[in-house]
Amino acid sequence: MNILILGSGGREHALAWAVMQNPKCDKLIVAPGNAGIAQIAECAALDIENGGAVAEFCEANAVDFVIVGPEAPLAVGVADRLRDAGLLVFGPSEGAARLEASKSFTKEICDAAGAPTAGYGHFTDLQAARAYVEAQGAPIVIKADGLAAGKGVIVAMTEAEALDALDDMFGGAFGGAGAEVVIEEFMEGEEASFFVLCDSQTALPFGTAQDHKRVGEGDTGPNTGGMGAYSPAPVMNEEITRKALDEIVTPTLTEMARRGMPYQGVLYVGLMIKDGQPRLVEYNVRFGDPECQVLMMRLGAQALDLMQAAAEGRLAECRVNWAEDHAITVVMAAQGYPGSYEKGSVIKGLDDCPEDSFHMVFHAGTKLVDGQITASGGRVLNVTARGASLQEARDRAYEMIAAIDWPGGFYRSDIGWRAL
Numbered sequence: 001m002n003i004l005i006l007g008s009g010g011r012e013h014a015l016a017w018a019v020m021q022n023p024k025c026d027k028l029i030v031a032p033g034n035a036g037i038a039q040i041a042e043c044a045a046l047d048i049e050n051g052g053a054v055a056e057f058c059e060a061n062a063v064d065f066v067i068v069g070p071e072a073p074l075a076v077g078v079a080d081r082l083r084d085a086g087l088l089v090f091g092p093s094e095g096a097a098r099l100e101a102s103k104s105f106t107k108e109i110c111d112a113a114g115a116p117t118a119g120y121g122h123f124t125d126l127q128a129a130r131a132y133v134e135a136q137g138a139p140i141v142i143k144a145d146g147l148a149a150g151k152g153v154i155v156a157m158t159e160a161e162a163l164d165a166l167d168d169m170f171g172g173a174f175g176g177a178g179a180e181v182v183i184e185e186f187m188e189g190e191e192a193s194f195f196v197l198c199d200s201q202t203a204l205p206f207g208t209a210q211d212h213k214r215v216g217e218g219d220t221g222p223n224t225g226g227m228g229a230y231s232p233a234p235v236m237n238e239e240i241t242r243k244a245l246d247e248i249v250t251p252t253l254t255e256m257a258r259r260g261m262p263y264q265g266v267l268y269v270g271l272m273i274k275d276g277q278p279r280l281v282e283y284n285v286r287f288g289d290p291e292c293q294v295l296m297m298r299l300g301a302q303a304l305d306l307m308q309a310a311a312e313g314r315l316a317e318c319r320v321n322w323a324e325d326h327a328i329t330v331v332m333a334a335q336g337y338p339g340s341y342e343k344g345s346v347i348k349g350l351d352d353c354p355e356d357s358f359h360m361v362f363h364a365g366t367k368l369v370d371g372q373i374t375a376s377g378g379r380v381l382n383v384t385a386r387g388a389s390l391q392e393a394r395d396r397a398y399e400m401i402a403a404i405d406w407p408g409g410f411y412r413s414d415i416g417w418r419a420l
Contacts, residue, residue, distance in 0.1 A: 002027045002062050003304075005041075006048040006078070007069025010329075010364030010382040011289035013037045014296040015067060017360060021301040024308075029061060035373050036363025048073045051081025058087055066090070067307060068265075071147060071286050075101040079265075090307045092285050095261040099252075099283040103145045103182040106283055113251035117280040118184040118272075126170040132183055133162045139186035144169050146177030153223060155186070189274030190418075191281065192233040193291050194244050196269060197306055200262035202315040203249055206306070207298070207322070208236040209291040210419065215338060217414050224338045225379055228415030230328040230390055231294040235273055244271055244278045252283070264310060293362050293382045294327035300357065328393045328416050329384040330401060331364070332409045337378035345408030347373045347381070352403040358386045359400060375408060383411075390419055 003025055005012050013036050019025050020040055031054075033043030044061075047053050049072055058066065066082055068074055068091035077094030091097075098105045104122040109115075118141070123129035133140060142165040144152030152174045156162035162183075169178030195206040211229035215221040236244075249269060256263050268284035268291070287295065296303055302321060309318045334341035350373060353361050362384055365377020383400050387393035394416050401411060 001064040003065045004063045005030045005067045005069055006073055008032045008034050009289055010362045011287050011292040012069040013362040014293040016041050018296040018300055018303040022304040034363045035366040035368040049076050051078040054078060055082055055085040071100050074285055075147060088311050090265055090311045092263055092265040096263045097285045100285040101147055103143050109252055109255055113255040115248045115251050115280055118187050120182050120184045122182050124180050129166050129181055130163055138162055141184040141186055143182045144174045144178040145180035145182055148174040148177040152177050187272040187279060189272045190235045192236050192271050193288055194269040194271055196249050196267045197310045197315055198263045198267055199310045199313045199315040200264045203253055204315045206320055207295050208233040209294055211291055212415055217412055222338055226290045227412050228330045229290045229294050230416045231298060234419050240273055240278055248280050290329045290331055290382050293329040293384045297327040297384050297386050298325055325386055326390040326393045327386040328397050329382045330397050330411050330415045331379050332381040332411045333379050334375050335408055335410055341378055343376050345375045348405040349403050353400045360384045390416055
């Protein structure tokens with residue numbers, strides 16, 4: 001089959017890498033792709049948030065199956081437009097994508113479904129939001145209601161920090177995403193990511209991971225899109241996984257179907273776990289980034305079969321075949337990230353990194369300029385490795401990093417520290 005993946009980051013490079021291993025894939029196109037993806041697949045310049053343009057491209061290129069990587073195209077209904085054109089698509093409808101596109105919508109769904117989550121308030125007015133923070137105190141969590149590329153969440157440890165965050169959001173720091181805010185109670189515990197494949201009828205658990213959101217060693221400093229991740233998540237034992245599925249995921253999917261928004265695609269369930277009880281932190285409607293990299297490293301070719309089954313409504317007959325292995329990814333980011341950073345620095349040494357089923361450097365923000373790989377984003381490389389143990393995978397990843405010559409970049413040296 002001819003397959004199109006929409007997106008340009010590390011997540012899409014990992015998806016492309018896994019898809020290419022499956023003999024079902026005759027031709028793979030990634031739009032718009034990046035310098036790393038271009039080494040394994042055809043890349044196409046395409047406005048991936050324009051459903052009509054994507055549908056025309058699919059017709060012109062005899063595309064059979066579309067995998068939507070990032071959340072933005074899903075939130076504007078690209079999957080709907082492609083289905084209307086008769087294409088097989090992996091990814092939820094615009095209505096169902098509101099689970100990520102609107103924090104207040106998710107809270108409303110959780111209330112209706114009885115899914116355990118943090119107590120909250122929803123505000124469209126700065127003064128009312130400030131009053132709520134002053135009444136609740138700190139620590140407290142401030143979230144931009146809309147899509148903010150993974151950066152619209154401030155965990156405020158002091159009241160002053162929370163009020164500053166509100167001023168920033170209502171002042172336009174996150175564009176339209178911050179025009180409304182959700183303020184949540186601070187939940188203590190251990191965070192984990194739980195992934196579930198859905199085909200509108202069946203929910204199939206698809207793996208677990210833990211990521212490191214903060215920029216600094218020991219999980220300190222500002223939140224980022226993620227500085228590294230590992231899979232599986234040790235905290236997600238059989239009992240907690242069952243509770244998350246029965247108490248959070250299944251009631252949510254039932255409520256979404258009741259509202260005429262059946263869910264198809266991958267549901268990323270962000271959890272906070274304390275005393276054996278999971279509570280929902282947030283939903284995302286796509287694979288996490290960088291969690292996708294460790295999941296694809298462990299799954300390989302079967303990832304395509306499972307995504308196709310979800311799109312065709314056949315998940316009831318599927319199972320995920322996990323090996324007894326571990327994977328880890330370490331993000332190399334541009335100096336200054338998550339603040340302002342320079343683009344265009346040259347990255348050398350990538351040819352010295354092995355590329356096989358145990359080692360892979362997934363490109364997140366790169367560009368080919370005059371024959372050289374250069375940095376074009378904040379998070380630039382995902383150095384990913386697999387091993388029989390997390391320690392073995394971690395050692396392999398950091399050995400690869402040692403071969404990369406990029407003075408313009410930095411990375412955390414402690415990814416996986418909690419599990420180890």
